[in-house]
Amino acid sequence: MASFTPLQRLVIAVAVLASFVTFLDGTVVTVALPAISRELGGGITTQQWAVDAYLITLSALILLAGSVSDAYGRVTVMRIGLIAFGIASVAVAASFTPLVLVIARAAQGAAGALLVPSSLALITAVMRGEVQSRAIGVWTAFTTAAQLVGPLLGGLFVDLLSWRFVFLINVLPIAVNLILLSRLHLPEPARGTRVDWLSGALCALGLGGVVYALIEQPHLGWASPAIIGTGVGGAALVVVFLLRQRRPQPLLPLSLFGVRNFAWGNLSTLFVYAALSLNGFVIGVYLQQGAGLKATQAGLASLPITILMILLSSRAGRWSGRYGPRLFMTAGPLIMAAGALLLLTVSESFDYWWQVLPAMIVFGLGLALTVAPLTSAILGSIDESRSGIASAVNNAVSRVAGLLVVAMLSTIVGGRLDLAGFHDAARVTAALMAVGGIVSWLGIRRPVPERAPEAAER
Template identity: 50%
Template sequence: MTTSAPAAAADLPGGTAPLHDDRRLVLVVAVLASFVVGLDSSVVNVALPAIRTELGGGLVVQQWTVDAYLVTLGSLVLVAGSLSDLFGRVRIITWGLVVFGVASVLCAAAPSGEVLVVARAVQGVGGALITPSALALIVAAYRGAAQAKAIGSWTAWSSAAMILGPVVGGLVVDGIGWRWIFVLTAVPIVVTIPLVRRISSEVRGGPHARVDVVGAVLAVVGVGGVVLGLIEQERLGWGSPVVVGALVLGGVALGAFVPWELRVTRTSGAPLVPLGLFRARDFAVGNLATLSIYGALGMVFFVVTLFLQEVWGFPAWVAGLATLPPTLMLLALSTTIGALAGRFGPRWFMAAGPTIAAVGALLMLLAGDDPAGYWWSVLPGLVLVGAGIATMVTPLTSAVLGSVPQSQAGAGSAVNNAVARIAGLVTVALAGVVLDGEIGVTGLHRAMVVMAVLLLAGAVVSAVGIVDPDRRDSDSPA
């Protein structure tokens, strides 16, 4: 039984009700908005071989089809967190849905790999606007154990996109062509926008919220430069001026990012990343665990999907079905795990989950050239990966966002989402190095070892660093 949440600290339009009065509608909107982003992510992987066949470009185009989206999403999600605090979560979600829908149409009509990559980058802008605001609405509307349970429900129902995506996307790719998958991702937008407009209240971070433009530029250039260098090295070589220049530029921008954020904090008090959030132990440790764990997950779904189609010869729709187990486990367990984590604390769930997933990754080392090996290697491996994700993801989200003030929920959600997306895009960018330029059995095995190491690192960080809320509260001064 849930308890009423206190009124959100927000600038509400005159005469509107507090956000917790809209809690059911808020949860539905957050699920549908996240469904749009999740559906796109899940359908694209099964379409990569078909995109490569029609547009050419090899593994590099496949990597950029994934990473162009993740570069803008991962870097601009930080800006979106500030925008949601400044203009309101509801308004920013609406903007994001519109941008995402337009970009989806552009992807569907792309005449070349270059145009597709640009359109995917624009999709990332829309996804960046949607992602932190959707979760921040839940954080504003729910408190305590009810919040953990709501986040679990959001995780579970949002995962329906991951279930529908690979299967429906595979059928669409095999039936009428890969372009139609982008039309498919635009459909939920038509349903979601009218519901967003029905939310009677708005949440903002306060009258002093601003947008750190220089910080945003440094983030985009830094992340984009590093990813550009990592992906293009496969085609141009490490000694190429383009690769070296991109890596140096990206490194310099990232190196300048933290000093600039400290300067903005001292002067205007409105940095892109409120570094003060990292004084909260669970926020800092949770984001460090996110970096490791989501880097591993980004690698596994990219590599396994390509392996099933390009090495074992699975049709796109069969590959979609074959990669469903993690999503089914997430859907089945997330709400229950969220409730348990709200009761007992997130620490040991966050330690156990990545460990279970690491065992699943190592099981996939049994995969060989025979597609029949799916039943004793990839399938049980993916089931364990899914069980691990379900055990970890809701407690991780609750630990990170539960440690920040509600007025900074947009920024806190944005930072955590940015860390997750950037971790995934970097590991996808490194896939060319791990796979040695082409997918195969040896490359799959190397990728699974890398994944297991990253997952175990996340488990250790969580076990050592996370402090459960009861202990955190007892250690805090009155």
């Protein structure tokens, strides 16, 4: 980070560590899922809820957190989020029933919602233009690496200690970041923004109802009153939430979607991150339950992706700032689609080196080309005064994408994550990636900072 000023380097370090813990905890769980279900029971349903309880509150409250960040200061909100996340992590590690685990994971997601929008908003507030693109590239390299190295760390803890230690990994980065935050002094006057708490509740309850119906319907059936009630009721609350956003000072400023790159970039995010979530979940579980690998070996399977992200992501951020993001946001997902299709070579006679490694290399190359340009195109198109909520919206879209695709896992894999189900998941992953690339080609243009109509009126 030699080209950055001391303040910019400190901001990047704080932003990376704050996002690191949420991304790490979102993916480290994947290799621990078989061990969790063996100890606590519940099979694939417990595994789905261990992931989605976290994603429900993270995705539903991240919009609310973006408004809170803009209203009360990013550093203050980040400090509260870090402390709450640490406490919730200890509660997850101490869980003794599936219900307690799910509740603690939901609390973790709520705390994590305070961290991601604040971290990216710090970058967009201090840096603009090509410097911002480089900074987002650095942020992307490390935070995405956290998502990808998570399964490896989780596997080591599962095999050598216990799955419970998986959720204590983030204690050290939280402590370090709290120290760094004490050294970061930025002018953050209160903006007087009204926080719409009711909209936050509507979003959380609505998503929760829809996800409950999707996860539990294989056991209860679509005709079950519980499935109909929660599914229809949740969808209705989501509709009410969207209608409420027409009011002044909404939680989700719909005017942001009048900015071309923001709208098309978030649509691409929806497909790309749904594919990433599906791929990560399925690989982490199948390589253990289907291929018979240990948790550490399953975590090592994605190491090539991590290496490629670290090597190429910051470069992709610089290239995007120089040449525009459209080419990278198109080529990257299409390359990942090809990588997902290579997983169809996995057979009953499992061989990681010939059946999985080539897919991981191709997938990692595509991911490195995609993430930094995608983030930069979306956030670089919005005025700095709305950077907190813009970041929150983009992160909410990515989490909702993962939330829904994991909730639909039983439908995608035919109720069992065997070899046939693994192949079905690979095909769906490839299709989602391809759509994400096509959407980027159709909609993304070289970003020009724009002020959303609503923000301009203020």
